[in-house]
Amino acid sequence: MAKVIWSDNLRQVLKREHGKGWSVRDHRGRVQLTRIFEDRSRSAVYLPLTWTADNATSILNTVAAIHDLMDSRKVSLKEAARLNTQALAEPAKSAKTVADKGWDAVAADFLKSRGDRRSSTLRDLKLRVERAVAVINQKPKPRDGMSVLEAYAAAYFKEMAPGGQGRKRNLNDVVAFLQFAVDRCGAPDRFLPPPKDRINELIGTSPTSTTERLTPPIKADQFTALLDALEADGRHDLKLAVALVGYLGLRPAELAVLRVGDDEKARVGSIKRNIQTMQQADKPPRLVMPLEIDGRNNEGARAIAQFASGLVKLPKALRKQIDLVEEKGRFQDVGAEFAQQLSRCKHWQAMFKADPRITPYSLRHGFAWRATVGQNKIPVRTTAALMGHTMQVHHRHYGAWVDEAAIEEAVGMHNAVVA
Incomplete structure (x- = not known):
């Protein structure tokens, strides 16, 4: 009854x-x-x-x-x-609450859907998702997407600079997780991420300008002085690596995929393994060419020839990391070893002491500087193609270099030709 x-x-x-x-x-x-x-x-x-x-x-x-x-x-x-x-539904006779059981399952599904990311990306993503779930399950529980982001920021943003990439990347991953929970796992609509302007409030504004945040370029005289110092120290192997990165505008890790063909042209393959690049089937290696420096007797071209001949080899530890790329499934250790090799160079140590903002990427930025601001400028589209990124990326990173002096010089040259 x-x-x-x-x-x-x-x-x-x-x-x-x-x-x-x-x-x-x-x-x-x-x-x-x-x-x-x-x-x-x-x-x-x-x-x-x-x-x-x-x-x-x-x-x-x-x-x-x-x-x-x-x-x-x-x-x-x-x-x-x-x-x-x-x-998000509670299994029969479960002792756990719906939220506890459900959000853990959403996290597992979300990470599974991102399984094709490279290992370092997955590691960071897993940490951020675990933190998001912890925030959602804390008491008092956040009741919507905005309160989840606010609680996340309160818990983890103390050591992250306002307006910095750390805050942006963390929130981007949490936003994607919340969107997935609503779209794919049936979470209530109230957990949808808030408008972008609300998210930007949590990211904050950096106290430094874009120009100040940009890793500074190594100018031509600094670059050639570094190469001469390595030559004097007998580090022909490291000099070759530095010359290739600086003259060709490479990402340091791209040394692993640099090849010189029978036509004596240098090309590099892709080192970026993410969802976008994996969907680009058979993307051909990009052509790279040296931006030579006056008075150096085509040193960039000679570095390519040395690399192709094998008469001068890259540092042994760097070659070891290149050989391990396929086994590890990542390229980051190649760039890390390049940085390690540079950090032991006394001349580099002096350069770093003079400007602690420089990094191995400053060599690549030096290529962009010579192409964008130097006396023999080349078109932005060509520079972006040589460096392996879009024009939008190029403008975003290097547009800050176009200051008043550069504007006055460009307009003056145009008007001089017209006159």
């Missing part, structure tokens, strides 16, 4: 809350939900709940969630049930 009473009450509440056409019944101990539409067609699904009086409230809550998903997302009963039960 008790079973009839609780189930009858359940059906009455269901009809009162959602109207006709929604019904539940016991099917071998499981809850079967049926939706009968106006044309008398019907659809049925099983809920991850046992047919017991103790689960009456859970049954009502689950049906309500499925009803709302069908209404807000315009999806079928089966799709709404999948969205609701895949990650």
Whole structure:
């Protein structure tokens, strides 16, 4: 008799809350939900709940969630049930709360969907998602997307500079996680990320300008002085590596994919392994050419010839890391070893003492400087192609170098020709 009473009450509440056409019944101990539409067609699904009086409230809550998903997302009963039960519904007789069990499952699904990222990206992403779940499960619990981001910022942004890449990358990953939870796992719409301007408030504004934040370029005289110092120290191997990076504008890790063909032209393959590059099938290696420096007797071209001949080799430790790329599945250690080799050079140490902002990437930026601001400028499109990035990226990183002096020089040269 008790079973009839609780189930009858359940059906009455269901009809009162959602109207006709929604019904539940016991099917071998499981809850079967049926939706009968106006044309008398019907659809049925099983809920991850046992047919017991103790689960009456859970049954009502689950049906309500499925009803709302069908209404807000315009999806079928089966799709709404999948969205609701895949990650956020509470399994029968579970001791954990819905949020605890559900958000852990959402995190697992999200990380699985990003499994094609490179290992370092996945490592950072996993940490940020774990932090986001911890924030969502803390007390008091955040109730929407904005409060999740606010709680995340309060917990983890103390050591991250306002306006910096650290805050941006953290929030971008948490935003993607929340969007995935709503779109793919049936999280309530209130967990959708807030508008971009609200997110930017949490990122903050950097106290330094874009020009100040940009890794400074190593100018031509600094670059050639470094090469001469390495020559004097007998470090012909490291000089070759530095010359290739500086004269060709390479990312240091691109030494691993630098090849010289039978046509004596140098090309580099891709070192970026992410979802965008993986979708670009058979992208050919890009042509790289040296931007020579006056008075150095085509030193860049000679470095390419030395590399191709094998008469001068890259540092042994650097070659070891290049050989390990395929086994490790990453290129970062090649760049790290290049930086390690440079850090042991006394002349580099003196350069770093004079300007602690310089990094091995300053050699690549020196290439961009000579192409963009030097006396023999080359078109931005050509420079971007040689460096292996888009014009938008080039303008974003190097546009700050076009100051008043550069503007006056360019306009003066144009007007002089016209005159």
